[in-house]
Amino acid sequence: MSDPVSALKNATYVADIAEIKEVGPVGMITLRGDLASKPVQKACMTAAGLKIPQQRHCFTQDGNSIAWMSPDEVLIICAYDDVAAMLGKLNNALKGSHALAANVSDARAVFDVSGPSAREVMAKLAPVDLDPSQFTAGMFRRTRIAQVPAAFWMPQEDMFRVICFRSVAQYVFDVLGVAAQPGSEVGVFRR
Amino acid sequence: MLIVSCPNCGITAEETEFHAHGEAHITRHTVGSSDDQMETYLFMRKNPKGVHFERWRHQNGCGKWFHMARDTMTLEVFGTYSAQTYNPPKDLLAEIDAKRPGWRDVS
Ligand SMILES: [Zn+2]
Numbered sequence: 320m321s322d323p324v325s326a327l328k329n330a331t332y333v334a335d336i337a338e339i340k341e342v343g344p345v346g347m348i349t350l351r352g353d354l355a356s357k358p359v360q361k362a363c364m365t366a367a368g369l370k371i372p373q374q375r376h377c378f379t380q381d382g383n384s385i386a387w388m389s390p391d392e393v394l395i396i397c398a399y400d401d402v403a404a405m406l407g408k409l410n411n412a413l414k415g416s417h418a419l420a421a422n423v424s425d426a427r428a429v430f431d432v433s434g435p436s437a438r439e440v441m442a443k444l445a446p447v448d449l450d451p452s453q454f455t456a457g458m459f460r461r462t463r464i465a466q467v468p469a470a471f472w473m474p475q476e477d478m479f480r481v482i483c484f485r486s487v488a489q490y491v492f493d494v495l496g497v498a499a500q501p502g503s504e505v506g507v508f509r510r
Numbered sequence: 511m512l513i514v515s516c517p518n519c520g521i522t523a524e525e526t527e528f529h530a531h532g533e534a535h536i537t538r539h540t541v542g543s544s545d546d547q548m549e550t551y552l553f554m555r556k557n558p559k560g561v562h563f564e565r566w567r568h569q570n571g572c573g574k575w576f577h578m579a580r581d582t583m584t585l586e587v588f589g590t591y592s593a594q595t596y597n598p599p600k601d602l603l604a605e606i607d608a609k610r611p612g613w614r615d616v617s
Binding site: 461 | 518523
């Protein structure tokens with residue numbers, strides 16, 4: 320069997336204000352359906368051990384995460400090798416329900432942006448209020464990064480995990496790198 | 511720049527996260543319509559300076575559609591509301607009546 324390859328082969332950019340790292344391959348399953356319905360909630364629990372997150376939040380347990388994408392969509396994030404089994408369990412649990420689960424792992428790229436100025440790097444590129452009082456660990460945000468759609472959340476303070484389409488992985492990596500250039504810190508979030 | 515609140519996901523952000531998709535609450539004539547109806551749908555718009563009702567989509571966000579009432583002259587956003595409706599909500603219309611008396615005469 321061929322080996323999975325992430326979009327940028329784990330390219331890394333290290334600057335003293337932030338570090339950009341392509342991580343992956345990462346397992347990702349899109350699940351669409353009525354998030355308030357029993358079958359969808361039960362499927363997430365049985366397949367991934369996850370409950371449906373609050374609106375615009377990402378919930379993590381035992382290495383698996385589930386992110387609120389829209390009123391009828393969640394994204395399950397897991398180990399790349401676990402996707403096939405998890406998808407099987409999801410589809411099994413969703414039999415007869417009006418819902419769809421699909422493996423989107425290879426359609427996306429994932430980056431970690433970390434370091435003392437990680438918030439600033441993100442704030443330069445996304446039209447989101449990233450003040451520490453407004454955007455906190457556990458929140459999930461779909462938005463744009465410069466000119467392309469993206470989503471991110473903070474697994475912990477001073478660290479962002481960014482998801483974008485695989486086709487724009489190089490663009491997102493480059494633009495994050497520009498925003499993290501040495502000497503480009505603004506200090507707007509300094510406490 | 512417009513500051514827009516999406517009624518589907520609760521995000522408030524500036525307009526570049528969203529995309530406008532034209533006038534709302536019009537009949538989109540299609541297959542089987544007369545030439546006159548098609549012309550009305552495609553070209554005959556009042557386009558008043560002031561109060562507009564539009565369809566918008568949270569393009570770089572939750573991806574959902576919604577409606578927005580705004581003033582094209584002052585860029586004030588009066589409000590956003592569900593895409594699943596044929597008419598603006600009554601309380602929003604009352605608010606616009608209070609802020610822009612006479613707007614109904616020109617639109
Ligand atoms: Zn939205």
